[in-house]
Amino acid sequence: MNRPPLLSRLARASGDRARDALLRRLRTITDVEGSHVVVDGKRLLNFASNDYLGLAQHPAVVEALVGAARRWGVGASAAHLLGGHREEHDLLERELAAWCGRDRAALFSTGYMANLGIMQALLDPRAVCIQDKLNHVCLIDGARLSGARLRRYVHADVDSARRQLDSDPAAAALLATDGVFSMDGDIAPLQALARLCREQQATLVVDDAHGLGVLGADGSGSVADAGLGQADVPVYMATLGKALGVAGAFVAGSEALVDGLIQFARTHVYTTAMPPALAAATRVAVRLARDEAWRREKLARLITQFRAGATRRGIALAESRTPIQPVLVGKSDEATRLSAQLEAAGFFVPAIRPPTVAENGARLRVTLSAAHEEADVDALLAALGASWATPG
Structure with a gap:
């Protein structure tokens, strides 16, 4: 009997993802304060949370x-x-x-x-x-x-x-x-x-x-x-x-x-x-x-602000009127580069890559929250615009 070893097969599959720069890696959050998180000792403005109304820490x-x-x-x-x-x-x-x-x-x-x-x-x-x-x-x-x-x-x-x-x-x-x-x-x-x-x-x-x-x-x-x-x-x-x-x-x-x-x-x-x-x-x-309808009203204003600012900077967005605002990138390595540059600038915006999305559909999934302020959105847009304009 010569059965294929399942753990070895799993390891090979993970290796394939690593080779293709698609390996998912856990990032541990060590502190949360409002719309900020601490990752690897760095305090980052969080644009990856689904806490759309800012209630998780209410x-x-x-x-x-x-x-x-x-x-x-x-x-x-x-x-x-x-x-x-x-x-x-x-x-x-x-x-x-x-x-x-x-x-x-x-x-x-x-x-x-x-x-x-x-x-x-x-x-x-x-x-x-x-x-x-x-x-x-x-x-x-x-x-x-x-x-x-x-x-x-x-x-x-x-x-x-x-x-x-x-x-x-x-x-x-x-x-x-x-x-x-x-x-x-x-x-x-x-x-x-x-x-x-x-x-x-x-x-x-x-x-x-x-x-x-x-x-x-x-x-x-x-x-x-x-x-x-x-x-x-x-x-x-x-x-x-x-x-x-x-x-x-x-x-x-x-x-x-x-x-x-x-x-x-x-x-x-x-x-x-x-x-x-x-x-x-x-x-x-x-x-x-x-x-508290003001939370949805504030969120709607931030969505409008982000979309208008991205359009002015030539940043490609998917069509969305919800807090989920995908920045369309295409290639996985480019999405990873943009995410890393944003992190260096103080923002937590992980790259989303295949197989979570379709091939050549890599993106930054920006999510907005009522916990954010207009200044937070302006700061993200400025950093995203600078990174977007920088060749990979």
Whole structure:
């Protein structure tokens, strides 16, 4: 017997990435202060965070976490169905459902696990799953693990999605899309996709990880921003670790959906519930995100400022009205060079390279936050402009 050694294969694959300058490396943050982080002993202005509303360090959120930890301890100690579902979880689920205009919500430990649970509970090998080609990998993995036939449509192209649905008209169908795409920052054509799903009797799933808290008049996300509701988008997922500044995720929809997930979503049934103290902190973050509209207003001003300044300097940006502002570079080594030059100038803006994005699609993923000030954005633009003009 001569089986191939798996660890050696993994080492070779890592070596291939290193050779192609695509190896990912962990950077340890040793301190956080507002919009600044300390990396390798250097204090850097952070433009890589998904803390879009600046809530991760909000004193009221921190105090809620600490106070609830004193009451409940630091862990739930069991899965939801086995005694891990505490009062804080129940209250948070009710508040999230009300905020998003849904009947009920169910908490999950991460967005990745929420999407795996959705797909595994709703799909089987007889079904077809239609997905945008730029969807987050957890949606793709969820479809593959479900055994359903996975078909992908051209990014944000509703006609392409229609063709994929038409190719299998007798199968039960689920169409899944990000609300806001994590690497491009653009928003899915949700109204058109909802019409298509009604016509095709397909179930529409929206992953709103990067829309919740940012879009909509009260921050309730991309679906609300598009003027749609539960009848249009029956399955709504969002994470709690982006604009809300905490951690975890939820799925919201009808009573039947949530009951079904509690019964059949393995990533809910067989996972320890999130810490009750974290749920308590999230309830405070929800209220701040919903009620303090000035955070979204400030964020919108910073986005406009950044885009106008980049245009004046000839810096190529993807089309986006969200806090995700990709600086389009192309080659991986050039993106790495720009990131290093920005770090030397005092800014933390990691390069995003294949396979996270397409070949020749390397970029700097600039993310803006209500924690930033106009002077911070001006300083980044000046440094980016100087680096952009410097030959590699």
